[in-house]
Amino acid sequence: MRNFLLRILVASQWGASLALVSGCGTHVESGPSSSAPEGAASGASSSSTGGAASGVSSSSSSTGGVTSGAGGGGEVDPPDASAPLDPYPDPTCVGPFHDGGYYGQCCYEVHCTAPVGGACPAATEAAPHLDDLPPGSGTCTCSAEGEGAAGWIQGPYANRTASDPASCCYLVGSISCEGRPLLVRGEPRVAPLAHAPSAWSQTDVRRFERALADTDLSELAPAERRELARRWAERGQNEHASVASFGRFALALMAQGAPPQLLEAAHRAALDEVRHARLALAIASAYAGEPVGVGPLPLHGALDDLGSLEALTLATVVEGCVGETLSAIEAEIAAQAARPPAVRMALQAIARDEARHAELAWAFVRWAVTTGGARLRERVAGAFSRALDQVGAGAPGIADSDLPPSHGFLAADELHRLRQQAVADVLRPAAAALVDERGSSAGREFSGARGNAVLRGGATYLST
Template sequence: MLLDRSFRRTLIARLLLSAGPSTAAALLVAAPGCGGENEAAADTRCFDWDDELGACLSREQALEEFRTIHPLCASEEEIVSVESDATPRDGACCYEVIAEPAGPCAVGRPFSLEGQRRTAAPQPAEAGWLARGKDAGLGGRQPSLGDLTDEERETLAEGWLRSALEEHASVASFARFALDLMALGAPSSLVEAAHIAALDEVGHARVGFSLASAYRGEPVGPAALPMPRGVPVAADLVALARAAAEEGCIGETVAALLAAEQRARAEDPAVRAALEAIADDEARHAELAWLTVAWAIGAGGEPVRGAVADVFEAAALSLRRPRPAEAGPPRGRAAALAAHGHLGGSTLRELSCAALAQVVLPCARALGLWSPGDLDSTRAPGVS
């Protein structure tokens, strides 16, 4: 499944501030990721390519890129060989390939304690966690409910409520992140950005609760967030970098791309306004995570780099594990839900996988944070 090309290319460029133009160019690969959709025939795969970059990649180079990006997700197929030289086509370099079936695929910044994600319970709410006015992220609008069935409204209310509770928990996650940074001597720019990100998440939560309330027909918000008396901070730079890689470089980057995809498919003006703001904010949060990892490696050296590499390696391995097939809603109902920003579980899974395959792991490789090494070593046990 291909992610929105414009947003993907822009996000890659933002994340690769330290990469040279040749490195960045190689990452503008439109690999199908979790499979299914392609821009050409089923046996053809194309790289985005600019004429200023020179000649297309050779067969061997193209296969390396496909093997690096495509199988990490292993949802539908694996590219096993490139059978032709490149054919330039509409700003892309296209190749005839042989693909074999592979196995299925992996998302924001959670608030976790003792390995468990924490979110508040929902409860009837007054206006405290609802969006207010034109500055609240809904463009001064409310979603249109006229053509929705009761079942569709219930699904949308549940989906936006779940999202709102996760965004609410992210406020706490960024607050703790700011403490981690200060405890480990991070520069003020990172600390400042962490606090700004926490405020962004307050806005996202308000928008989510407002949309959930609109679809539900009554106001809903968060109860108290479960919190121990003492919230631990990162013990050292290794712990900080590992968390930033997991929750930010992976989680927030994927979240930004998912929000952009939801916005692209949404039709309701209020929902589109909300998702546009969320996608932009999550992209900045992703940048913060990658900058934090770079600072931590600069300060802590190889032990930190190794811990970060382990995070990306685990992500690559996890995407090779087969997942059960999921039945989606009927086509008409799926379209109605997508118009209001709700995508089914299988679609989100495929998009998440594509985000990892097309953006996260290639960026990690380009920045020297992770190397796939021998392709066979990235296979999970029992996956062929």
């Protein structure tokens, strides 16, 4: 958990987290605008499809057709469809580190597809045939310096597994860029479930849909399937309500005159929650054996009072700093235990996104206490103390005791231990650093190359 603590400390102390970066467009060139601090490690972004994760190169050059990040690239000749393809080279990270607008290096990922019309498409024509291309959850496309817009896809290359029907492989440049409950008068608000065909019970992620279709649930007893369907549907309801929660948060930010970077991050978080809801409801539908969607969300009274800066900040302490930090950690641990690939993929995506949402919450509270002064800082310290005491003292429940642990939900006693560990190792140190009036000395202890490397690395934020 130390790595996650570093991310939170950076978010709440220096505003250099994902929550405070500019929005990513469809293309980013890895230009010379920034350089890696002395001692910072190279970052790697993990590939979500089709093979190897991005590797880390200590030099600025790449191999096997990927142009050097330090030198010019030139144009790539179109492939000869009749010539045999070389196997794809090891992916590398190229170019300078970024920590404003984007973070980390431009890292190449492997994406593969089947031939089209008997031949592999040229790099400039391959994008429509590849699954899960950035921009997506926390990533944008990029290219090595000197390659221009055409350099974000390199290839085609041959698949290293000769028997794989997805025999056309490409290296795709990727760089990182930028659920809380919906409470109305203190009561959580969710949309009713709808057991009928619904767009909410499907996703547009082909790799996930294929994995879900291949999931074998025959080993589960009917009662287990019903309970898992209910729990995933409940998760989908909550993720769906989080879309509205972040929409209201964005309006409240505007009402308080918050900086545009926070507003951008809030809107991106709402889009993340749309995807989370669809993933969860698609899984619920698979376990239920019928479509499970959501109906209209009752929003009466939700916008009656956007609240003062103090009310917004104290709510964010509980729902964002504490709630979403715990959600990110719990989703990552649940993903590690999940056996069905579709469940694991969904939880990994949720964990990554919730980590960024937590960073947004910590960055906002830092801005708020800087704006609101000593009184608000004292109220924030008190809110953290009460919330963390409540989480740490919570007794293990029994709700999940009968659920198979490999289908996305942690056992109650394990969840209890994990939350206590997260409070001790992540939340209390981060809260102490945020409210420290002496310049956040507790946070500076974790800064420098180590803290920056965690943000720039980005692929693994949780180390237990």
